[in-house]
Amino acid sequence: MLDLKFIRENPELVADGMRKKGEGIELREFLEIDEKRRMIIQEVEELKRKRNEVSEEVARLKKKREDATSIIEEMREVSKKIKDLDGELSKYEGELKGLLLSIPNMPHESVPVGKDDTENVEVRRWETPRNFDFEAKAHWDIGTDLDILDFERASKISGARFAIYKGLGARLERALITFMLDLHTKEHGYFEIYPPYLVNSDSMTGTGQLPKFGEDMFKCTGTDYYLIPTAEVPVTNLRRDEILNEDELPTYYVAYTACFRSEAGAYGKDTRGLIRQHQFDKVELVKYVKPETSYDELEKLVANAEEVLKRLKIPYRVTLMCTGDLGFAAAKKYDLEVWMPSYGRYVEISSCSNFEDFQARRANIRYRPTGGGKLQHVHTLNGSGLAAGRCFAALLENYQNEDGSVTIPEVLIPYMGVDRIG
């Protein structure tokens, strides 16, 4: 959510930012409603001031046991008028709030302008993809042949876009998650959170999934609960409506959760394998920081996520999203992409974003500067560190051997107890 005053005073800037993100929202209606709202506020507050004065006068008269019926009579009218105006006002405020919640965040000045993912910018690459001197298999074939993945039975018990991890496959998924959590908590200074997987609509609004992207999520019928699409939602909302002390910043959280996405509108995409599932595991990094440090913190966050792939020794690259591919809430976003032999290209495995105060304003997360001063919104950031399912897939493909077995990366052997599968 942007600051109302900022939009009022810089409509051109905001329109420009929305254009760069590819959003065609018209600000004129917004500004008109804001104008009407302020006029009513002036009128109704004047009446309330009068009412307050007269009420005190009534109290004085009654104390002296004098008659007050005439001014009470008069105030009855005023009160009715106030009620009407208040009703009108809340109508406009509702509309304004609705529009405010649907205006995207502004892109940071360091973000390249572009229309879609074809204009993202590659920032760096790590290691070169391996050359196979045999026919490399896709992870769904490797996993099925080793009997550590079972897609057929998953579709029987649930449906399309689900997977069952079996035996050493289940253990590998768990090993990846534990390895990532250990790395981030023990070496990168993150505090571990294990949050609920079901959250209410206020939380979904706080991080920006609602009101615009309800279709992408699973909602529990007859309740206000949504299955989380990412741990970003419960963890960023952890401090919703709270005031932090400055010395609490920066705060780093890491959380493992399952994630649930309806993948509406993605029917033809990535239909095989683990890449696009309704349920997947992810370790998520979330930061609350002071505004002046948030861009440094973003670089550190990306480096923390990259460290996972470096230790697993899986080739990857980092890309900077252009304005058109930034998404609704982010001001700046990097993606980590792993090399996926079956795709013959790099595939997204992590998304690291700085939301500046966009989420903090929606979720009302502020901090009190030490030594006084006005409350300020914190800046929030998050990034996958990493998506475990896609990591699993990349690992199988990049570590496969000619005989169909899969070598376990060195850092995972302590967690696996074996050095290969198959």
Add this chain to the structure above:
RNA sequence: GGAGAGAUGGCCGAGUAGGUUGAAGGCGAUCGCCUGCUAAGCGAUUAUAGGGGCUAAACCUCUAUCGAGGGUUCGAAUCCCUCUCUCUCCGCCA
């Protein structure tokens, strides 16, 4: 699921036979004083949001806010209704 109790400022905690209570008191914090250092002490300050004034900040002023939403009333933290959450007891249960 049944029965009861509760929700007040950054925190703790007063205040309900409706009328200067934005809200006592305490803690914490900030500034100043005192002090060989520390500790203690003394004084002052200390909510948020939204309007309006001001080029703007500072500042001034108004309005709102005592879990949320509605109602009664000239006037509600205080009365009524609905909802949410927390706690206690019972039942059930992983």
